[in-house]
Amino acid sequence: MPNSMTNKLSIGISACLLGEPVRFNGGHKKHQWINSELASVADFKSFCPEVGIGLPVPRPTLRLVERDDQILALDSDRQEDDVTEPLKDYFSRNAEAIAELDGFILMQGSPSCGMERVKVYGSQSPVPEKNGVGIFANELIKHNPLLPVEEAGRLSDAPLAESFLTRLYLYHEWRTQRPFESAKSLIEFHSRHKFLIMLHSYQGYKDSGKLLSDLGTREKLQRNASQYIQTVMMALKKVSSTGQRANALYHLLGFLKTHISTEEKQSIVDQIKLYQQGTTPYVVPLSLIRHYARIHSDNNEYLWQQSVWFPYPENLNQYKNVV
Ligand code: SF4
Numbered sequence: 001m002p003n004s005m006t007n008k009l010s011i012g013i014s015a016c017l018l019g020e021p022v023r024f025n026g027g028h029k030k031h032q033w034i035n036s037e038l039a040s041v042a043d044f045k046s047f048c049p050e051v052g053i054g055l056p057v058p059r060p061t062l063r064l065v066e067r068d069d070q071i072l073a074l075d076s077d078r079q080e081d082d083v084t085e086p087l088k089d090y091f092s093r094n095a096e097a098i099a100e101l102d103g104f105i106l107m108q109g110s111p112s113c114g115m116e117r118v119k120v121y122g123s124q125s126p127v128p129e130k131n132g133v134g135i136f137a138n139e140l141i142k143h144n145p146l147l148p149v150e151e152a153g154r155l156s157d158a159p160l161a162e163s164f165l166t167r168l169y170l171y172h173e174w175r176t177q178r179p180f181e182s183a184k185s186l187i188e189f190h191s192r193h194k195f196l197i198m199l200h201s202y203q204g205y206k207d208s209g210k211l212l213s214d215l216g217t218r219e220k221l222q223r224n225a226s227q228y229i230q231t232v233m234m235a236l237k238k239v240s241s242t243g244q245r246a247n248a249l250y251h252l253l254g255f256l257k258t259h260i261s262t263e264e265k266q267s268i269v270d271q272i273k274l275y276q277q278g279t280t281p282y283v284v285p286l287s288l289i290r291h292y293a294r295i296h297s298d299n300n301e302y303l304w305q306q307s308v309w310f311p312y313p314e315n316l317n318q319y320k321n322v323v
Helices: 084-099 135-143 152-156 158-177 183-200 202-210 218-237 242-254 262-277 283-295 314-322
Strands: 009-014 042-047 062-067 070-075 103-106 118-122 129-132 149-151
Touching: 009 158, 070 084, 084 135, 103 135, 103 152, 103 158, 135 149, 149 152, 149 158, 152 158, 158 183, 158 218, 183 202, 183 218, 183 242, 202 218, 242 262, 242 283, 262 283
Parallel strands: 009 042, 009 103, 062 118, 103 149
Antiparallel strands: 062 070, 118 129
């Protein structure tokens, strides 16, 4: 297991998800999994944008309103108190601390913290459209395009949770290793994560590899490193399909062909096929290949080093048997 996985992650979070009583009604939205499993591997830095701009607890609710082609955060009752700019300022005041984080978890549906599908009221129609982004969340995402960001409500979706956890750990490793001072160090980083990227996007795997083909000058190294991580983070955002997973499994199996018997190889192929048919979970063929990769690690260090075996710590693995 790499060092980056034994370090604690640093994750920003909407304060109400930690159980802090900061909601408009004095309540909270404590999230069980975040406060148990994820808390065992992460230090949380909590943010409540609404309390942070001086609004009291309890307080009148806010809503997003579209007015003159602008999205504003107004009080729900009279729609006169505009806190859009204070919420943006709150982000700016915390921008430096946020830039040091490995990821961020937001509270869904909130006009301040919601990442998507937040209700937006028009000035004409009383019926809101669910197509907005909270004011703080919008600034957060706009100014930190690489940062893994997810809503708490989406973490119960296993493939989305897996993508988020994978991005958290890869981004943590990147953030704590940068800047890459040599082409060798960047290529080593890529070598470890190749199959993880392939699992999520074959195109992302090809594009990221191409960016490392010419790192001749320091300027090129810095420029391509920046494009490289953008490409990788975009690729990991994609939820991997059964076909992509099977493809990556066959690639991994290919590295074992000189180390295992024909019978052993056939039993792994059978499990991959069962996975493709939906009869067995992905973790079964993956564990089998990992087992042989571990046994033959002395002869094939490259294979055993792959992050695809353990993209994140196993105690967060509660989702794995369903993907
Ligand atoms: S959703 Fe955001 S603004 Fe609302 S209570 Fe939670 S942390 Fe505060």
